[in-house]
Amino acid sequence: MAVRLPPNLPDLPVRAVLDDLAAALDGHGTAVLVAPPGTGKTTIVPLALPGRVVVAEPRRLAARAAATRMAALLGEPVGRTVGYAVRGDRKTSKDTRVEVVTTGLLVRRLQHDPSLPGVDTVLLDEIHERHLDADLLLTLLLDARAGLRPDLRLLATSATVATDRVAALLEAPVVEAHVRTYPVTVTYHPPARGERLERHVARVVHTALSASDGDVLVFLPGAGEIARVAPLVEGAEVVPLHGRLSAGRQDAALTPGDRRRVVLATAVAESSLTVPGVRAVVDSGLARVPRMDHRRGLSGLVTTRVSASVAQQRAGRAGREAPGWVYRCWPEHEHATLPAQPEPEIRTADLTRLALELACWGTPDGTALDWWDAPPQGPLAAGRAVLTALGALDASGAVTERGRRIAGVGLHPRLARALLDGAEAVGATAAAEVVALLDDDTLATSTSVEDTLRRLRDDGSPRWHREVRRLTALVAGRPRGTPDPALVVALAYPERLARRRSPGSPVYLMAGGTAAELSEGGEWLAVASADRQPGRAQGKIRLAARADQSLAERAAPALLSEADEIAWLDGDVVARHVRRLGAIVLRERPLRDPDPARVREALVAGLRAVGLGLLNWTEAATRLRQRLALLHRVLGEPWPDVSDEALLAGIEGWLSPALAKARRRADLARVNVHNALSLLLPWPAAARLDELAPDRLEVPTGARIRVDYGADDPVLAVKLQETFGWTETPTIADGRVPVLLHLLSPAGHPVAVTADLNTFWREAYHQVRAELRGRYPKHPWPQDPLTATPTARTNRRR
Template sequence: MKTLPIESVLPQLKEALRTHACAVLVAQPGAGKTTQVPLALLQETWLHNQKILMLEPRRLAARAAARYMSRLLGEAVGQTIGYRVKNDTCVGPSTRIEVITEGVLTRMLQTDPALEGVGIVIFDEFHERSLHADLGLALSRQSQMLLREDLRILIMSATIEAEPVADMLDGAPIIQSEGRAYPVTTHYLNSKQEEKLEITVVRSIRQALQMDAGSLLVFLPGAAEIHRVAGSLAALQLGKEVEIAPLYGNLAQEAQDRALTPSLPGHRKVVLATSIAETSLTVEGVTVVIDSGLMRVPRFSPRTGMTRLTTVPVSAASADQRRGRAGRLGPGVCYRLWTETEQRQLAPSSTPEIREADLAPLALELAAWGVTDPAELVWLDLPPSAAYQQARELLVQLGALHEDGGLTPHGKRVAALGLHPRLAHMVLQAIPLELGALACELAVMLSERDILASARGRDADVRTRIEVLWRAAQGEQRADVDFGLCRRITAEAKGVMQSLGIRSGEQRASASGLLLAFAYPDRVAQRRSTGRFLLSSGRGAVLPELQELSNARYLVAAELDDNGAESRIFLAAPVQEEDLLQAFGDRLLQEQEVLWDSAAGAVKARQRLRLGAIILKEKPLQEPNPDLLVQALITGIRAESLELLSWSRSARQLQERVIFLHHSHAGEWPDMREEALLEALEDWLAPHLYGMTSKGALGRLNLTNILEEMLTWEQRRWLDDWAPTHIQVPSGSRIPVDYSVAESPTLSVRLQEMFGLADTPRIAKGRVPLTLHLLSPAQRPVQVTKDLASFWREAYFEVKKDLKGRYPKHYWPDDPMAAMPTNRAKPRV
């Protein structure tokens, strides 16, 4: 048996774990760390015959690692070596090494925080930084510090930056192991390709089959691209000696094994894989890698509360991992389907999932652990506060958390199910309605990819999928259905049903909408127009194509994106209004809406029953709250300005006089400028609005009296003295004062009526001179002045010449100060 590179550092690793509680092992791909390290630690004295738990990021890798180690020991899986993955366990009473997926570790820790009987927890391929891996490490670390000083933690990875991890583990020793990799020749595209990805991939596969020897490992973003490429290759008839083998996480076990086993002598294999084949798994016989440079990752948007799968470029570290797969057996070749310029632009490493994931499952797990603030634990990356707060708010809405973050009894049941909190809540709510079996099927189906991917967009109806699932269980075949996936969904749903004691009963696909409403209360949607909806969260949504659901009055969106102003709905089911009333009876908001209707010029009062942003019921409100009526009127006045009121001449004059006094600081006078009055409507106008509902009623208000009430008793007494409405001029006429310009009140008077007056009239107790507009007999201004004496001395004689020529019949004396003032053409004798 050939020696693996990891074997040279195993003594150093053993010594590190004898003297330290934690260690970090960095070993290049192909070094053998996944299979050799657990076996090497089995006989360590500090283990005391306890178990080794090794975490793998994926179910496929966990099963493969357990089978390979069992073969090395000459045993069957389930003896010394076993595995636990979701809905599949193979362990026995003598099992010492359990290869598990990360969610399983979380369940084990929640059940037994001390992990009794476990000597070490190994986190393999930790560089992938999945959400469960970060959570598992945080919980294991706290268990180690508080409950189990003897528990060991080992972090293993090929590409991770070891120093930050070692620092998190209190300066844990770092062991480095070089892999055994042969040189790999790397080819790039000469220019960026504008054609479809599948066309470029198929062309590269044909080229590699002609130019290179050995089997091919082709990296594609997801299952959909794998199926399209496989279909195109099948149409090319490459020959019996070339086997096309898909490889992705949800593939049936037999198909996964077929992809991983060596090809027959004289045959070649083309393995079409997702990023699942980057690490841990060894695909036998591969000497050529074709890398699309893309991967599909979930992205959560705190803005919308939605997660969508997004295709993104791989990181430089992932690209190197993929290329390294071609150099395991000997010199290899890697075809990178991007340019060298694009290579230099790749991010160094992938973003940890905790920064971009839906944190509702994490928040629930922490609450079950007894932690309300993530900062109580040690993390490589603390969960983002905005996304974490949004996750807690959702859990409170689902009844899983109290407002203070503590776990409710319902939350304990939700956490125990191991489903996403939304889906677990849905299942538990369905049981009393005798819809538990349907809810279990929905929960598992929504956790997987679409069984009708070919209908995506054209048919978003969840009920269609449920019907297909039931027919598939009865053996009915359809070309557009993934029946392997249907069988797995049915089997997993039965497992959930058994754990809850649910028996299969009458199934009603029509109830899907009600159940989805339990899971997605923020995605209940009301039709705005054909195909367009308003979500209860307040966001818009649209069905991309016209279909039966387009005219549903209400529906619940189970899957949608967060692009643009309106999210596209991919999966949904209709729901009846009476079901919403039943499901959300305690959370519906009864509100009185009293609004100003500008078109009608009146207040409209309605009673509404609301679920978030959508209105379920609405009717006129017979006896609205008087305070709400007044507030609606005030809102209308603010929107349409004070002109909505009926301003008499005296009211406007009073306003202008007080504005002048406020401006001239002649005492503490109220501010009656329009903007100030609009700001203070509640103070001066609101008490007079009770009993009014329309513009017509507002028109009957006596604004003069209302504005006078803003003045104190002393101010009312002083008003005529300080800001008189009229000034008596020498002719005896009472001339109105114009206060429309607060900075300069004006008196417009015929020049002849001012003969004999030496000084400019003043107001505000003599402090403010009036601006005189001296008028001709035709009432046209001939002079504007604030200094009447200066006018008589300097300007009058020039004005006189002009006026005497135009108005010869009028009286134009040589000495205006000695002349008799008159409001006629000439003074009376």
């Protein structure tokens, strides 16, 4: 293909490799372009490619900005040669040759027609950012190219050199463009003890303003932090930059100003956009990424540390146009602990939407497709389970007609379901208002859905109003009564219906089993947004609507159940007939005659939960367990393992028969544990128990003294005078284990500990004799203990 650039384009570094790129695409149909931000890969390359080009960007802001920049280079308005399409906003015409779209939108087009008619080249921009939609788009394009469109050219661009895997997937050569960068000075500015993020960043920004020139680009994790830092910065024009701003305000941040500026940006400014005039970068070191807590059913954005590669990209923004400065808001020694690359979203995010896209593609499990990183099967199966409950998939996992309609809405399947079913229940507009809020819950200024909607209707963001109009046009429905936002929320998240645990408590129990806090609310809530901070036992409700039990039962009939429950609960056996909404108990009554077998199962569950300490371990039971433990340790099979773990694992075999009459926790203390434990004795080997691990041992006086098996070694505590003439140390377990003798004074205090009597008599006895004969003159202390008569008595009086 011949490279034909329009005239008067800037001489950016990527122009030097355009011929190599053309040769790669001609020879392979695929290529990977590695070029740092600012080299022109997003704006020059699409204009140089022949035919119709679709550029896929990971963010709406980046898509609009790229189209605007390319149109400006051509001296045209957006929508002529270069246009864009994002959700809810499109500027194209019959003359459009280069169209910039979001990755999610291009996935929808592929689903509609995998052949992408009329498209010659797809450029996947910023592939290194590893967004979920971008990974899915790459996989689907590879599949389409392998079947319907072998002539479709694919070009992936990346700002980092970690491209081996994607190059292998595309079977593509890698073309690298180099850019001249200026040196940057990196310094580290850790926060003071207890200093809040916003004040810390503002303090470092003032340092950057005083120590450098030019504009300052500040990286913060989200729009909330940007709003809180902005009023703390003085001495420059403060300009926010994030994806939720209006188009005009986004354009203003990407245009040089008349005054020195401090641009407060999220991750959108890492690589997708070029912010002109920057000489200094202040990096908070944080980013907001999607995470799914599968165990608690909570998904959302969490704040994490950035990777080393992201920190390097952010730093590179300072050295584009001149020598620059980078101020990192963390200790220098922590930099080496950063992960090398960002975690791909496909490993951590909610995969419900991905599961629906795969089902629509005809490959529900995705195993037949080529992936950069394959989706984890557990989270993917969880996503399919949600879709089945929504009616989007049938029992075989195939997409239903309802599923295709849900996919066509272009939202998360939960929100699409809430829109479709909510429109029939409360009307299209009312449902669309709630769904537009749920899709962008950062619009909320309180925890109340109702209060937020009232404010949005009066003076809400144009973007929300535009989205409401778009969603309303997708569905039809007339209100059947008073519009109720809680019903729409509950249709999206039925498992987040929540009931206060007790009157006055701030803790709510969700139908899905997760506990979460809200300081003010009614008895019932439909929770729109909740999260849980690491280390906290329960979540925090961020946005919710007031509900009631009637609404909850109407919105989530699939979660309703009624059954007899016999279980270990709150430290005891509970037997009751219960009506539930998921984990929430709606009504209960005690069972008068519960099934004994199920009661035993509950008691066993309690023992496994709490431990064997619930049983009454008498001295006899404890000694039997200790003797068996020694024989298992020394002789092994057939002598049983009687550790806590082994006893709990096999509890049905030895303890269940003894639980026949037990009904509650208190009954466990009356179980005869010794008899139960005896069931573990191996036959016929059990006949040798007293021989191998005797309860008592005979000493030279003829007395039989109990052996202590409580320590690692068996112990026999015996008065020293009773062992006169005893030369062989006693052993047990077929002679394999010597008994540890605790030799006692006449008062019963240990005077020596030995497992070798011969050595004691020879080397230690005479010292013991010298120390004790004066203290106990009435007791025998012979010169030769080996020939003396053993005794437990004193000397006869003369």
